[in-house]
Structures are given as structure tokens and as C-alpha cells.
Amino acid sequence: MKAALELDGVTIRYGGVQALANASLEVAPGRVLGLIGPNGAGKTTLINATTGIVPLSAGRVRLGGATISGMAPHRIARAGISRTYQNIRLFGALDVFANLSAGAFARPGRLDAAHAQALLERAGIRHLKLDARAGALPYGDQRRLEIARALAAEPAILMLDEPAAGMNPTETAHLVDTIRAIAASGIGVLLIEHDMSLVRAACDNVVVLNFGEVIATGTPDEIVADPAVIEAYLGTESV
Amino acid sequence: MNVLADFYAAHSKLIDQVGIDALLALSLSISLQAGQLALAQAAFMGVAAYISAILALDAHWSLLPAMLVAALCSTIVAGLLALPVRRLRGIFLAIATIAFGEIVRIVANNLTISGGAEGLSGIPADATTPWIYGTLVVVSIALWLFSRTKFALAIALVREDENAARGVGVDVGLVRFTTLAIGGTIAGLAGALYAHSNFFITPADFGFGRMEQILVWCVIGGITSPLGAAIGAALLTILPEAIRFLADYRDFVNGAILLVVVLFAPQGLAGIRFGKRG
């Protein structure tokens, strides 16, 4: 299922705080869009807005041309948007197979073992046992299991919220391959990351957020050289 | 065979009680599996008990139709309760459902059709042991079949992490509504059977005391396991009788068992027996 994700002037205001201001971007099928910005810039808010967890104050979100903003979160998920979470949200007490079945919940029929194995393969964790308890897995495997779970839904769009957090350089390099392979299968990927090497290696384009506003878009090379971006990052303590 | 017949004759009341208690425990365990501490089973039981009793006494209905209509009514009541409480979680849901249960009890206490505080008596005792255990078997099979559906997975997902469940496409509101409604149905069947095996019912039979008891069975048997809940009910119903010689200390033992399970084996007995995971 190929469809582009478009955010059009998305604005989120709550409690007097402007979390997102007039944010517009597009995630095209088969392409990887990076979303970067200092902490608190609104990146996770943007994902939450897209998945329907947070209501929009203004603007629109479209998938394949159809408006999805305003729909209930579970409907948006069924429409073809899957995500991973900044703080891992696996179903920890359930086993690997149950987590993958959960991911495939919205798809007709049930997940079988072969299909589950294929998902683990795509996420780079083929060594995992289907009956292993998800919460007991090593951290890196858990992150990848979350990706596998998201893939189980056969989404049009996959949003990854800091999937490399806590990974070492070798693991991060493997993650690049995983992400590019996912995009190559036709899925549009939105990647939130702090790790610039991952962003440069995995992303076709990058959007930079600061204080809820898009301050730059372009290829990784372009935005790294963009003065507005440099100033935004130098103006804060951490990247 | 005579030994069995004698055993049954001596303990038929207890055997019937165990069957009904097991149904009640099953009805609560569904909600608990969805992570909802919805404590209105006693009220659902009461609604059905009264309706089936009234149908039998005033309209001379036989057991099966009375039971089915009564369970339908308790299901509707459960569905109606599910609507206003749909945003409540945790303790708030628990006490809202407790309040609901009290209101139902007070209504029964005040209406003439339910016999007021004295309740209804002379209910035909046609819920014999085969009826009770037949119902239990049917419900158990239905639940077992149900546990193999995708909806059952959805229930577990809602229990584990509601927001992640939404993220994979689970309609959390529908899951919560359905589990409450199913609980209402099963509790309703138990209520009708209770009325038709106890000759008389009063509002006090369906109050918070009964609700606490049902909760205790589920906890001891294993909160997330229907089989465990039924085991818990069976054990705690039989236990007081089996230790009758301890007479005054029965409740003490009940409470002590509950504490021990909560403190040392929170998965409940089913957890201990079948290994980890609910």
C-alpha cells in the first residue's frame, strides 16, 4: 500500500504553549525523511499529532490524499500509519509472537509463524525466539522488535521515534541498513533522530524543527550547512 | 455409586453454591483481563436475580426463558453502565462502579415490585445442579472459544498498554464496553440461577459484601486467568465448609489466604500452578 503522508500547516496549542506552529512536510512512499531538532522542538508532538493522540489546533494531516486528522487513533493506525516510541512501548509481559500479532491486529486473518519469522528478519532480529518474553529481551532487540511490530501492520508510513537511542555505532550502522531496506519495500519512513551520522546515512531528506517551527528542509548535506540550523543547535546545550 | 450419591445428597447445597460462585468469578475475570477493575458484578447479578424471580413468580415463566431474559437485562444494564464510565480508569472506575452497585441495591430496597427490604420469596427452586453446572460448562466452553479469537488478544493489549494498543489499531473503547457487557451476561446467568436455587432473595444479597467476595475469588485464583478465577471461587467456597471445625476462624483464614496470595503470589493460584504469565 503506497501513500504519501502530508502535514499541512499543522499547529498544536495547549495550555498556552505552542508546541507546533504551522508545520508542513511530506513523507513520500519509498523515501526516508529525517526529522531533527533540539530537545523540546516538537518532534514527538508532531508524531503524536499525526497518530491522533494529540488534537490539532489548526492544519491538516493527509494520507494518500485523504484527510486523517481528527480521526480516532486506532482508525489512523488502521489507515496505514505505524510508529515506534521514544520510550519503548512493547507489550512487555507478552511474548515476541504476541507482540507481532498485536502489530498485525488490524490486518485480516492471523499472523502465522512463518510470517512472524519474516518480520523478525526484516527488523534484523531473526535470532529471537517467538516465545521469548518481550520485556526480558536485551534493549537493542526490544527496539528492533518494536520496529518489527510496526511492520507487521504492513503500513504505508512508518514513524520511528529515536530508534537508535542507546545503541552503539555498530548497531546504529545496522539500523541504517534496516531502515533503507524498509524504505526500499515501498514504505514511507519518518525518522526522528539525534544521531546525525544515522540521519545522514539513512535519510533522503531532512526537516529541522526548532520551537515548534520548521526552520529548514533539504538534503542532509544542505541542512548541515544551513546557518539557521547551526544557530539553532549552537543555541542549545545538547544535540 | 452409592458413595457418590450420598456425597451429593449431603453436600448438594455446597456443590450448587460452588457452581454459581464459579460463574460469578468468571464474569469478573473478563473485566480484570482487560485491566478494568469494574466492581459491579454483584449488581448485574442482582438485576438478573430479581427479573428472573419476578418472571417466575408473577408470570410463571420456567427457568430457561426467565434466565435468558434476565441475563439479557443484566447485559443491557452493563452496557448502559459502560457508557458513562468509559473515560474512567483504575481506582476511579472501581469506586464509580461501586457507587453504581449501591444505587442498584437501594433501588431494589425501595421498589414494591422487588419486595423492598424483604425481597422476594417462594421462588421456584428449579435451578438444580445440572442446570447450574450445565450453564457453567456452556459458559466455560464459550469463553475458551472466545480466548482463541483476535478480540481476546485485543483484551490483553488493552490491559498491558492502552495507548500502544490504539497504536496497533485496537478500538479500546469497544473492548472495554464489550468486556463489561459480557461480564454482565455471565453475572446475569449466575444471578438467575442463584434466585432459582435459593427460594428467596433480598437486596442485601447483592451488595458490596458479595462484590468483595467475588473479587477475592478472582485474586486468589489468578486475576488474569478465567480458569484461575473459577478455581479460586471453588476453593474459597469449599474451604469454609471443609474447615468447619475451625468455625469462628473461617473468615480469618479467608483473609489470611488473600493476604498471603497478594503479598507472595500476586499472580494468584493459577500463576503458581501454571507457571508465570496471566
Add this chain to the structure above:
Amino acid sequence: MVGQQLVNGLFLGAVYALFAIGYTLVFGVLDILNLAHAAIFMLAAFATWSLLGAGAPLWLAAPVAIAGAGILGIILDRIAFAPLRRRAAPNLIPLISSIGMAIIFGAIARAIYGPDERKFTLGFLDAAPLHAGPLTFTIVQLVILGSAIAFMLGLAWVMRATALGRAIRAVAEDRIAAALLGIDLERTIGATFFIASALGGLAGILTALQYNSVQVDMGAQIELKGLAVIVLGGMGSITGAVIGGFVIGMVETLAIALGLSGWSDAISYGVMFVILILRPTGLFGKRTLRTA
């Protein structure tokens, strides 16, 4: 006459308020509902009855029973809640643990006293009512109101003017921050249980005096009424428990006066239900629960 009914409502409300403060203190500090509170309410009444039976005067028996209730609260916490804190159990588990303790307390009472009602043989319980203008009240009611106000003022002083009170408020606000500030969590929680259970015990003694009846299941109604009070007042708020207690007491008494005696309880639970749906934090409640 409305004035008289309001006065009657005051006395009922005072007892509700005392009992509800016990619930709300524990909820505020631990986010849990202590369903053994009503059992301590009952045990304190029985303890007083026993002490009186042994020849002690009321002015000695009651305070001893109240202190005993407080200690029982500490024991309750040590057995049923503290072990779960160390395990970081989800907060529905302590609720169930408290039910276990309630069952045990009830069993102890039943074993010692049996299921029958006991009565007091105190002179002033049968004394003629007093009059102040058009209003009538009994000495018992004066005792109730007087001791309730005294204890509530005492509690207010503890909460505002002592280090313990500040510690309790800090722990209720943010347990982790309080610990970082050097507050001894376990001691503060223990003290909270002492105060909460002492107040619950006092409520039990006053109720027993008011109706001249002590019985093993005397706590059954107030256990649930107390929930309505803290929902109205806001779970975790002492002010809310006091105001909520008086409001519910008045509303119930007025309902009875208006001829709705069978429904007065339903009104309280109805109010409770509606508030939970529309405004779960009640009048003065904490922002939101820590967990869903």
C-alpha cells in the same frame, strides 16, 4: 423544621468528615484506597466498649481506644502495604490487600465479640435532650460535634505548624522529591496511618455512642459513604473531606426530612457517580492520579 434538620445533619456530617479524612490522608500520601479503614472504625468502638466494661471511665477509655486505633493503622500498613511499596505494585493490589486485612479484622472481632449487638450503659446516653431556642440536641451530639471539631483543629495544626505535617504534605505532593529532600518516607507514612486510623477510630466511637450500638458490621455503610465524601471533596484533600462530609451529612438528613428516607443513600451515591463522570477531582482534589 429546616433549622433542626440542618443541625442533625451537622452531627452526621461531623462523623462522615472524620472518617473520610482517614481515607483521604492515606490516598493523598499513597494513592491507595484503604478498605480496612472501616474495620478499624469498628474495632475502636468495640475496644471502648470493652474498656468501659472493665470499669474505665469514658474519658479514659475513648482516648486509649483512639490511640489503639492509630497503632493498629501502623500495623496495618506494615503488614499489608509496606511490602507492596518495596515491590512497586500497581495500586489496585494494595486495595485488595486492604480487603484481606479487613476480613481478618472482622474475623477477630467476630471471634471475640460474636455477631450480636452490644450496647453501652452510660448515663448520659439516655439523658434528656437539651434545648437552645427552637433547636433540640442531645448531649451525645454535643460530644460528637465537640470532639470532631477539636480533632479537626488538632489535625489542622499538625498539618500546618509541625514538621510532620509539612512532611506529610510533601510526600502527598511528590514522593520522590520528598525523599530527595531527606524526608523519612516510611516514618511519615506510618504517622499518616496513625492519624488516619485514629480519626477513623474516633468516628467509630462517636457512631457507637450516637446509636448506642456496637456491632461487627457497623462499618459497612460508612465504608462506602466515606468514598462518596472523598469523591465530592476531592480525593487527597483534607479540606475536601471535611466540607464533603458535612455536605453529604446535611443532604442525607434533609432528604430524610423531606420524606425520602429510603433514597437518601442513593442520592449520595448518585452524586458520587455523577462527580466521577464529570469532574473526578471533586471540589479540592489532586490534579490527576499518578497512573491510569
